[in-house]
């Protein structure tokens with residue numbers, strides 16, 4: 709058990725952390741699932757910044773992460789990362805998913821963020837098997853925290869019971 713990792717079942721838009729992470733798509737123009745919930749709760753400022761990012765750099769690649777304001781959310785920032793679409797498991801999905809977590813954490817550190825909340829990236833519409841995704845997420849975050857001493861707390865926010873119970877087991881809570 710790592711006291712710098714927290715587990716919550718609920719809605720990530722309610723998190724009062726410095727940043728919340730969005731499971732976005734490469735267009736950064738919003739969508740369903742957690743992406744839709746974040747844009748609805750955060751208001752138009754987030755989409756406006758996403759548009760500026762796309763205008764500057766083009767679409768966001770799988771595994772990459774970008775940062776915007778949190779708009780009307782309790783969180784000050786939203787880190788948008790593009791998870792891999794599950795394609796059977798032989799298309800580097802695990803590496804790309806790990807990149808989502810590590811690139812989001814690196815971006816958080818660059819913005820002096822000390823508390824951050826992650827959803828279960830790729831396990832909704834993108835179809836990544838939940839158990840496999842949870843293993844990748846817990847491993848990469850645990851490894852990151854071994855060498856980082858700035859982040860105070862990383863929360864995993866699970867929307868559904870299945871993910872919550874998988875994380876509970878993996879985190880030995």
Ligand code: ADP
Pocket residue numbers: 718719720721731732740741742743745791827828829830831832833834835836865866867868871
């Ligand atoms: P993806 O396209 O990356 O699969 P989804 O948004 O479809 O993204 O799903 C990612 C995860 O986010 C799923 O486990 C889903 O249950 C969860 N989710 C959906 N809405 C919320 C929310 N408001 N807060 C936290 N997690 C959410």
